[in-house]
Amino acid sequence: MQRVIIRNGRLIFPGSIESGLILVCEQGVISEIMEERLFSLAGDDRLIDAKGNYVAPGFIDIHTHGGGGHDFMDGTVAAYLGAAETHARHGTTALLPTTLTSTFDELVNTFAVYKAAVNQNRKGARFLGLHLEGPYFAYNQRGAQDPKYLRDPEPEEYNRILAESADIVRWSLAPELPGALEFGELLASAGILPSIAHSDAIYEEVLDAFHAGFSHVTHLYSAMSSVTRRNAFRYAGVLEAAYLIEDMTVEIIADGVHLPKPLLQFVYRFKGPERTALCTDSMRGAGMPDGESILGSLEKGQRVIIEDGVAKLPDRTAFAGSVATTDRLVRTMVEVAEVPLVDAVRMMTLTPARIMHVDHRKGSIEKGKDADLVIFDDNIDVSHTIIEGDVIYGN
Known part of the structure; x- marks a missing residue:
């Protein structure tokens, strides 16, 4: 199953918002959350550039x-x-x-x-x-x-x-x-x-x-x-x-x-x-x-x-x-x-x-939880909806 990789986003956690992290979705769950500088992209990965927007559960x-x-x-x-x-x-x-x-x-x-x-x-x-x-x-x-x-x-x-x-x-x-x-x-x-x-x-x-x-x-x-x-x-x-x-x-x-x-x-x-x-x-x-x-x-x-x-x-x-x-x-x-x-x-x-x-x-962005994610801008306008690692809405 193709991995979905989200980069360049502001990730919303229960008590904070953090940048500079890569989010890896694999087999329907969040498999990795790591610093972008430590990540290597594979040939068949699907890369989503959040373009500085928010990435939330x-x-x-x-x-x-x-x-x-x-x-x-x-x-x-x-x-x-x-x-x-x-x-x-x-x-x-x-x-x-x-x-x-x-x-x-x-x-x-x-x-x-x-x-x-x-x-x-x-x-x-x-x-x-x-x-x-x-x-x-x-x-x-x-x-x-x-x-x-x-x-x-x-x-x-x-x-x-x-x-x-x-x-x-x-x-x-x-x-x-x-x-x-x-x-x-x-x-x-x-x-x-x-x-x-x-x-x-x-x-x-x-x-x-x-x-x-x-x-x-x-x-x-x-x-x-x-x-x-x-x-x-x-x-x-x-x-x-x-x-x-x-x-x-x-x-x-x-x-x-x-x-x-x-x-x-x-x-x-x-x-x-x-x-x-x-x-x-x-x-x-x-x-x-x-x-x-x-x-x-x-x-x-x-x-x-x-x-x-x-x-x-x-x-x-x-x-x-x-x-x-x-x-x-x-x-x-x-x-x-x-x-x-x-x-x-x-x-x-x-x-x-x-x-x-x-x-x-x-309910939260954590390793091992379902890869249910939404990407939106400062106006809360949604660009992507990801459910169990599948991009349901957005390019």
């Missing part, structure tokens, strides 16, 4: 519904591959295809399509497993999720779902619902990440959920409770709990629309890059022009409008998923939130890798 998106005109709920291999290829062009090397609230039959179909897509995915971001978002959500925090599918978790149903697929690695739900804590414990014991989402829980309920295995919060600030009153008494909500529980990790849609500059900076300051992941939460409109689109499947999805750099419900009462790509997230954190590039990249690479327990092979 590949971006990892742990929450995306689609892109490039495709949604994972379309239920076709073409949709999976099309979305994966779109995101790869923007620096994403690995992602979690994410579902919406739906019928049992739609989920089962998605499971079969996912398996087929994994085996055919050669030109797109690799799939790390499935992320189920719903259908166990609080009605008042449903956001753009279709309310007719919302329900409480019942063992008879979720055990059937789990029996249908071994590819589920994350499940987002509201922990205050009847039976949710028991379900979360089951997920955690099976190595599946239970994540708090679309929830009206108060702090005490979130704390119970954390002890039951809910160690992550889905799209912080979106579709969750904050300070509320019950019988005239104030209670902290999911939002406050995310900050107060030190070991709770969070993800944010850092497109500059879902969260404005002060909130991006607030999350960075108080959760830090080690516990904050960037995610797109993108729907099919990612990488597409403004106009009408569909959230969810083409057949059963909801009509939405793409404008102002985001997808909205037709009545404009709520956002309906982002149209961001991962390069935009990093750019926003650097240019809008004024976060150091090293930390912005960490939130798009090593932190999501650790949250999903794949940091032993992804």
Whole structure:
């Protein structure tokens, strides 16, 4: 297998940016990181001149519904591959295809399509497993999720779902619902990440959920409770709990629309890059022009409008998923939130890798890890995406 050699780049490590190093990719992994003066090029090596641009670990998106005109709920291999290829062009090397609230039959179909897509995915971001978002959500925090599918978790149903697929690695739900804590414990014991989402829980309920295995919060600030009153008494909500529980990790849609500059900076300051992941939460409109689109499947999805750099419900009462790509997230954190590039990249690479327990092979530039890399300039414009040593995008 041909070696891929990257020279003349500024390599981004978890705590530093270094120049003068050669990066050698061989057999799908990073085989050498050495000083350029010590390296000898072989005749069949493929040399990539980074031209002084940044070389970072590949971006990892742990929450995306689609892109490039495709949604994972379309239920076709073409949709999976099309979305994966779109995101790869923007620096994403690995992602979690994410579902919406739906019928049992739609989920089962998605499971079969996912398996087929994994085996055919050669030109797109690799799939790390499935992320189920719903259908166990609080009605008042449903956001753009279709309310007719919302329900409480019942063992008879979720055990059937789990029996249908071994590819589920994350499940987002509201922990205050009847039976949710028991379900979360089951997920955690099976190595599946239970994540708090679309929830009206108060702090005490979130704390119970954390002890039951809910160690992550889905799209912080979106579709969750904050300070509320019950019988005239104030209670902290999911939002406050995310900050107060030190070991709770969070993800944010850092497109500059879902969260404005002060909130991006607030999350960075108080959760830090080690516990904050960037995610797109993108729907099919990612990488597409403004106009009408569909959230969810083409057949059963909801009509939405793409404008102002985001997808909205037709009545404009709520956002309906982002149209961001991962390069935009990093750019926003650097240019809008004024976060150091090293930390912005960490939130798009090593932190999501650790949250999903794949940091032993992804998320940082280290010898022996997967050769998942992205090259971009000072504007975070991507020139090359390399996945497992293969140049997927760029010359």
